Amino acid sequence: MDEFAAMSGISRPTLSKYFNDPTSVRSSTRQRIESALADVDYRPNMYAINQNRRMTNNIGIVVPYLADPFFAEIARVMEQHVIDAGFRPVLLGSHGLPSQEIENLDNLRLVKPAGVLLAPLGRTSELDRIADFCADVPTVFFDANIEPLGEAFSGSDNMQSIGLIVDYLCRTGEPPVFFEMKTPSNPNAYKRRNAYVAAMERLGQEPHLVQVEGEGWDFENIGFTGAQAVLSSRGLPSNTLLCSNDRLAIGLLAAAYQLGFRVGQGEGCALRVAGHDDHPFSRYTCPALTTVSQDYSAIATRAAEVLFGIIESGHRPDQKLESHFEGRLIMRGSA
């Protein structure tokens, strides 16, 4: 930067101001800088900047599992919002590991972010460590909430969305059984289970839970092997299965196909299967998966909006703001 200052004839503090915010210098000097920039390709070192600024324009985005297309997609949407607002996204995935989640937060600290958007692992998260982090850095949760922590939450209204699909399934056929993991990794699983039970009771139906074994984030495989056992035992009280999420449903559909169960609403179908999330791949299952979509865009927009508001105003809200967005029924072939 010293060299560039020498060759451009602009003092280093002015350059520093310019790179922080180009509009903060007189337009004539800005032009001088930009024409010098056209000759040599100088770019300030991001890490040296991070080290010195009290606060940067970095915004951390942390998701539980980047290899899950659902999180990859919502992270992508988040990133775009952050860029559009003039901030710099720093995307990190936790590989489903609580230790990695803490590691990510520790690494984020070093970047001195203006704020972070955090989709926590949930059940397995190390709450006290996350609480420490939230005390230092403005944090907005999305996808999954950790009740007392953070400035805000933006996510789906599981009660509404599960209610929606339960209503639909009951209206158009046998009431659904709920297909889920016994000890779910997914943080929304318990809410969905409760929402299912509530919806069934509201409709005067008896809820049934089918809980399959399995650990980790390989949901398709867990759904597949779980479904093999459940379907071949033929002990199901209903021909309709509502899965806690689409990835379980994808595994279930594969098992059903291999066992010769015909899935769908029409005549001659032995099974109806529905999911939740509108996972990027749910369009391509056979039959295509009936599910309820999460409003990715609204969730991302609200989370980003709230965080930007906090950053610009400079002080945190007294009360945690919670936004729950409704899901939409996506009717396809499977139910």
Added chain:
Amino acid sequence: MDEFAAMSGISRPTLSKYFNDPTSVRSSTRQRIESALADVDYRPNMYAINQNRRMTNNIGIVVPYLADPFFAEIARVMEQHVIDAGFRPVLLGSHGLPSQEIENLDNLRLVKPAGVLLAPLGRTSELDRIADFCADVPTVFFDANIEPLGEAFSGSDNMQSIGLIVDYLCRTGEPPVFFEMKTPSNPNAYKRRNAYVAAMERLGQEPHLVQVEGEGWDFENIGFTGAQAVLSSRGLPSNTLLCSNDRLAIGLLAAAYQLGFRVGQGEGCALRVAGHDDHPFSRYTCPALTTVSQDYSAIATRAAEVLFGIIESGHRPDQKLESHFEGRLIMRGSA
């Protein structure tokens, strides 16, 4: 670090040595440091370290598209190898954008990596910028090669793997038509096309290419819409389709299902479909996808091995080392 030096009674340069390599200090001092570390949780600032060390133990990993489970998976394997070798992985995805790929390399420069493992976008990559980077940082390519660049390449032997599945398909039924994108994003697509043509000619069969429209990385959708057109026109010279990659096949299978084509090898099946890659989801298609696997682990191991060798020896090889690993036939239901 100064504070920690004061409280632990160890001088800062010694601490600096310790954090760089714990075995480089006398074991008695190491114990003193570690017991002090147990009291206060001090950790050196990674970015300050990167700024000052001539070279770090960071290793960059760049893939074309992190939201593609195939790359997410191979990146995960790479990361693990890097960690096991005592280095620190820095994972970056290019979102399918050449500009992002360059941006990633520019950002990596700031971290002063000991080396980088690069899966390039291929066709659309900005070659001269990548060449600049390779001149400065030891780079090993994987998945896709850029002929004259980098110290080494580790990837699949497309000629062998496509040959394998073409052989299989010809042996067990009608010779396959090759289903691909007209202007593929995937860097291996051209090699696979050529391998298909070569394999067919070797077997005395006439090659047929079905090239569908579409840009970008939403391969399932491109396969789906392309297949709808192709299948309903019924102008196929064969009942067997070999897809350039599994994601196209996933879209194709969904289209076939919706149009009522029965896919598989048995009696009453109208279509056979095969893919390439053994994509994480290919087990869960209906029917499960017959494909040829890439040896993720071997590819990752070799790429990492070669890079570590270069880093440790301190000088680059005179000649580029190219490793091509054979694929394995994964026989499932679809062909």
Added chain:
DNA sequence: TAAAAAAATTAACGCGCGTAAAAAATAAAT
């Protein structure tokens, strides 16, 4: 055109660490 306001420059310090050289302390070898 002089005074006031805004912007840029100079000079100097700080961030959190790496690193080099010389001096001092400790351990190993004789």
Added chain:
DNA sequence: ATTTATTTTTTACGCGCGTTAATTTTTTTA
């Protein structure tokens, strides 16, 4: 108990930038 080899400490500088305060220059306003 010496000598020698190995570690550690002291001292000081550097990395690439942010930031502040005092000063000078430029622009705006009256």
